[in-house]
Amino acid sequence: xxxxxxxxxxxxxxxxxGGHHEASPMAQFYGLMxxxxxxxxxTFLFLGSAKKGLNTKFFSKTxxxxxxxxxxxxxxxxxGIIGPHGKKYIPMMMTFWLVIFVSNLVALLxxxxxxxxxxxxxxxxxxxxxxVQYEGMRSNGVVGHFSHFAGPKLPIxxxxxxxxxxxxxxxxxxxxxxxxxSLRLYGNIFGGGEAVVAMNKLGYNGDTFLLPVGxxxxxxxxLTCVVQALIFCLLFAVYLSLVTHHHEEGHDHESHGEAAPxx
Amino acid sequence: MAxxxxxxxxxxxxxxIVNSKSLKSVEDGVMNAVGLHIDFGKLIxxxxxxxxxxxxxxxxxxxxxxxxxxxxxxxxxHTFGEAESLRTEMTQLKTDYEKRLTExxxxxxxxIQAQIKEAQDLKKELMADAQRKAEEYKQQAIAxxxxxxxxxxxxxxxxxxxxxxxxxEKLLTENVDNxxxxxxxxxxxxxxEVKN
Numbered sequence: 001x002x003x004x005x006x007x008x009x010x011x012x013x014x015x016x017x018g019g020h021h022e023a024s025p026m027a028q029f030y031g032l033m034x035x036x037x038x039x040x041x042x043t044f045l046f047l048g049s050a051k052k053g054l055n056t057k058f059f060s061k062t063x064x065x066x067x068x069x070x071x072x073x074x075x076x077x078x079x080g081i082i083g084p085h086g087k088k089y090i091p092m093m094m095t096f097w098l099v100i101f102v103s104n105l106v107a108l109l110x111x112x113x114x115x116x117x118x119x120x121x122x123x124x125x126x127x128x129x130x131x132v133q134y135e136g137m138r139s140n141g142v143v144g145h146f147s148h149f150a151g152p153k154l155p156i157x158x159x160x161x162x163x164x165x166x167x168x169x170x171x172x173x174x175x176x177x178x179x180x181x182s183l184r185l186y187g188n189i190f191g192g193g194e195a196v197v198a199m200n201k202l203g204y205n206g207d208t209f210l211l212p213v214g215x216x217x218x219x220x221x222x223l224t225c226v227v228q229a230l231i232f233c234l235l236f237a238v239y240l241s242l243v244t245h246h247h248e249e250g251h252d253h254e255s256h257g258e259a260a261p262x263x
Numbered sequence: 264m265a266x267x268x269x270x271x272x273x274x275x276x277x278x279x280i281v282n283s284k285s286l287k288s289v290e291d292g293v294m295n296a297v298g299l300h301i302d303f304g305k306l307i308x309x310x311x312x313x314x315x316x317x318x319x320x321x322x323x324x325x326x327x328x329x330x331x332x333x334x335x336x337x338x339x340x341h342t343f344g345e346a347e348s349l350r351t352e353m354t355q356l357k358t359d360y361e362k363r364l365t366e367x368x369x370x371x372x373x374x375i376q377a378q379i380k381e382a383q384d385l386k387k388e389l390m391a392d393a394q395r396k397a398e399e400y401k402q403q404a405i406a407x408x409x410x411x412x413x414x415x416x417x418x419x420x421x422x423x424x425x426x427x428x429x430x431x432e433k434l435l436t437e438n439v440d441n442x443x444x445x446x447x448x449x450x451x452x453x454x455x456e457v458k459n
Binding site: 025026028029032033036040043044047048050051054055056057058059067068071090091092094095098099114117118119120122123124126127 | 274277278281282299300301302303304305306307308309310312313314316317320321323324325326327328329331332334335337338
């Protein structure tokens with residue numbers, strides 16, 4: 001009975017965004033929580049299996065090798081984009097990657113996923129952008145971080161008019177990063193699911209299901225799973241590099257006995 | 264633990280917001296206007312879930328992975344270091360061996376040269392000694408030959424003298440002073456030798 005109720009929650013969460021028939025807000029909430037729990041469970045099972053194969057010699061277990069490959073990939077991404085100090089962001093990037101990828105895989109199997117819910121994606125985006133702002137303030141100081149939003153130093157007559165405008169645009173730009181991160185993921189996963197449903201109707205003559213046309217999109221959707229996880233992590237790394245590279249440059253200049261230039 | 268607690272609190276707040284009607288007007292008004300329905304409760308709960316999830320994943324799974332990879336890297340570095348050290352040691356040993364080999368070859372060459380020189384000196388010495396001894400033997404032989412020749416001549420002279428005396432004695436059949444006759448004959452023979 002509980003199992004049936006749980007799946008009703010899942011359907012409620014999935015259908016809530018589709019808008020076919022409105023479930024109660026609480027059912028949608030629990031549906032999302034169950035989906036997140038499924039994603040967390042799959043992630044933990046994978047990570048737990050990988051953890052069993054950890055040693056200091058040679059990783060022979062398949063899941064451990066896969067996790068190592070993911071680590072190497074994310075490490076390359078973090079160090080390549082952010083710089084040598086990007087290593088400390090690897091845990092967060094890996095968690096983002098795993099959660100988004102597993103969520104997208106869940107969407108392939110049960111046609112309902114946390115990443116097809118805009119609230120979930122916006123929540124992740126808020127965490128990502130909030131963390132970027134926190135790191136920016138930690139690296140450059142609160143004043144230093146927000147002074148970046150004011151643009152270059154201008155003569156006083158121009159600064160009076162242009163600097164507030166640039167500041168406003170930068171604030172909007174920073175806010176839009178949330179929208180960019182969340183809507184892209186939501187659009188791809190939810191849109192992909194809807195496209196499958198819509199195309200499947202082409203092979204349905206009203207009584208019998210002739211050909212699941214939409215399910216032929218599976219390879220593309222599988223690619224989308226990887227690409228969307230990659231894009232989220234890539235953008236997160238780019239945002240981090242934008243707010244932390246000044247700090248690192250400053251360190252470099254200081255280490256060479258030069259004063260860091262004003263930004 | 265603090266992160267997990269914060270996450271749980273945020274999930275509870277999210278559930279409370281979903282259940283309450285206070286934000287419904289904001290959600291319906293703002294989000295529906297742009298065609299998106301964003302549930303603030305789910306949003307807060309998601310942030311809460313992630314806050315906890317990040318720490319759980321990092322603490323229980325990623326940190327052991329990083330430790331294992333770091334450990335493996337250190338072990339590899341250690342192994343490579345040992346291999347490098349062994350290689351350096353082997354190179355050093357090879358250099359020493361080659362040096363010793365060169366020295367040994369030089370020593371052997373030097374000893375061979377010395378032995379050859381010694382042998383040549385010995386040969387020269389032996390040759391000289393042999394020549395000297397041969398010369399000595401030759402001189403000795405010449406001396407002995409000379410001595411034997413003189414002895415033979417003397418014996419011959421005595422014998423001839425005796426024969427002459429015996430012949431003369433028989434011929435003259437008279438008592439002649441034997442010593443005086445011998446001296447006369449010797450003088451005669453000496454004269455004959457000088458003439459010859």
